[in-house]
Amino acid sequence: MSNKDYYNILGVDKGASKDDIKKAFRKLAHKYYPDKKGGDESKFKEIGEAYSVLSDDKKRAEYDTYGRTSGGGGGPQQAGFDFNGFDFSNFAQGGFGGGQTEFDLGDIFGDFFGGGRTRVRRGRDISIDIELTFKESIFGVERRVLMTKLSTCSDCGGSGAKKGTEMLTCDTCNGTGEVHESRQTMLGAFSTTRVCPTCEGRGKVPREKCPTCKGFGVYRKKEEVVVAVPAGIKDGEMIRMTGEGEAVAGGAAGDLYVRVHVKPDSRFKREGYNLVMPLSVKLTDALLGSTYKVETLDGEVNVKIPAGVSFGERLRLKGKGVPRRGSSRGDLYIKIDITIPGKLSKKAKKAIEELRNEGL
Numbered sequence: 464m465s466n467k468d469y470y471n472i473l474g475v476d477k478g479a480s481k482d483d484i485k486k487a488f489r490k491l492a493h494k495y496y497p498d499k500k501g502g503d504e505s506k507f508k509e510i511g512e513a514y515s516v517l518s519d520d521k522k523r524a525e526y527d528t529y530g531r532t533s534g535g536g537g538g539p540q541q542a543g544f545d546f547n548g549f550d551f552s553n554f555a556q557g558g559f560g561g562g563q564t565e566f567d568l569g570d571i572f573g574d575f576f577g578g579g580r581t582r583v584r585r586g587r588d589i590s591i592d593i594e595l596t597f598k599e600s601i602f603g604v605e606r607r608v609l610m611t612k613l614s615t616c617s618d619c620g621g622s623g624a625k626k627g628t629e630m631l632t633c634d635t636c637n638g639t640g641e642v643h644e645s646r647q648t649m650l651g652a653f654s655t656t657r658v659c660p661t662c663e664g665r666g667k668v669p670r671e672k673c674p675t676c677k678g679f680g681v682y683r684k685k686e687e688v689v690v691a692v693p694a695g696i697k698d699g700e701m702i703r704m705t706g707e708g709e710a711v712a713g714g715a716a717g718d719l720y721v722r723v724h725v726k727p728d729s730r731f732k733r734e735g736y737n738l739v740m741p742l743s744v745k746l747t748d749a750l751l752g753s754t755y756k757v758e759t760l761d762g763e764v765n766v767k768i769p770a771g772v773s774f775g776e777r778l779r780l781k782g783k784g785v786p787r788r789g790s791s792r793g794d795l796y797i798k799i800d801i802t803i804p805g806k807l808s809k810k811a812k813k814a815i816e817e818l819r820n821e822g823l
Contacts, residue, residue: 469513469526477527481518488514584658584714586613591721593690597728598760601738601785603694611685613709615716616676623680623712624669631670633662640666640713663713680712690721694786695736698725731760736785736793739777743800744768759783759795766797774801 470477473487488510497504516522525531593606615621624630632638636659644655658664663680672678688707696702700723708717732739742757752770756763761783768778777796784793807815 467509467513469517472509472513473517475517479517484514484517488518584664584711586709586711586714586717588708588717589719591719592724593692593721594724594726595692595696596726597731599692600696600698600723600725601694601760603696603786604692606690606692608688608690609685610688611683613681613683613711614686615710616673616680616682618675619669619673619680621680621710621712622665622667622669623673623676623678625671625673628669628671630667633659633666633668635659635661636666638666640664658713663711665713681710688719692723695788696723696725697733698723733785734796736787738784738793738795739798740795741800742766742778742797743802744772745802746804749773749799749801757797768799772799772801774799 470479473479473484473491475483475487479487491510492507494501495503495507495510497507516526589610589612591608591610593608595604616623618626622630633640636642640659640662641656641664642659644657646655659666662668669678673680676682688704690702690704692702702721702723704719704721706716707719710716730740738760740757740759742755744753744755748755748768749772750770752772753768755766755768757766759780764780764783766778766780772778776799778799780795780797782792783795786792804811
């Protein structure tokens with residue numbers, strides 16, 4: 464009976480699903496791939512053996528019952544492999560073990576060979592910082608930012624051709640925009656595809672180059688970008704503007720990331736969608752009640768101070784807080800701070816002593 468624990472080799476438990484087994488194999492295959500720096504051919508073969516058994520329902524059932532498969536007496540041949548003379552080309556063609564266990568090799572080794580798929584070229588992402596006042600962060604604002612970046616040439620529209628001249632089929636890629644290369648490895652022959660370096664993936668080249676961009680289709684210039692800051696944004700939040708990054712010939716522009724910095728306000732503090740501000744009231748107004756004019760972010764409002772209000776108590780102004788997504792807003796809470804006079808006149812002192820005598 465085999466002394467190999469296929470579950471242990473892949474690092475999964477006996478109840479692992481087929482997806483879990485595949486994920487474990489893919490991770491280990493990346494790690495031990497022989498052509499990769501730090502790879503291990505013997506370990507790579509071992510995990511392949513384990514995967515070929517555990518990914519096949521019939522073989523896995525036999526292995527779970529007998530500790531081996533019907534292929535033999537316990538060594539690598541049990542899994543249907545002779546690893547001493549193993550032909551890795553079967554593996555490279557997508558069938559591990561003579562095509563009995565299938566998986567997408569490009570999915571597993573895509574970062575080594577490109578996976579046989581052409582990746583769309585994409586311009587560089589860029590980031591900027593902007594500073595807002597507290598009020599701008601609450602209600603939102605539009606900012607215009609002048610920046611220097613690679614942009615699509617406005618004269619040729621990104622084609623790289625001089626106005627009025629024609630585009631010719633690229634001789635390097637024959638108009639496909641792609642070039643194919645073959646590579647022989649111990650896993651077999653691999654074919655990779657990449658963007659044509661001559662036409663930058665466009666399949667065509669200009670007969671005469673655009674004088675503005677020198678035929679590249681893009682060039683570095685100053686450009687004004689309008690940043691629409693949404694209402695209620697918080698300090699440190701990032702705004703992503705798709706396609707507003709740097710352009711690239713024959714591909715899609717990158718993104719622009721705008722990091723927002725909100726200057727603190729001396730009066731207002733934010734608590735989620737609510738705002739809090741302090742209000743100092745006189746002792747007599749706290750005892751007897753009054754009305755105060757308060758400057759909010761929406762303008763001046765009259766706030767009624769109820770008689771007997773206590774220090775630290777909060778008065779709520781509904782709908783004067785931070786806008787939520789939609790039409791509703793949070794609330795503004797006015798925190799009462801009672802001002803205690805430092806000096807008292809004889810008349811005031813006498814009046815307070817009378818209050819104390821009444822038990823107040």
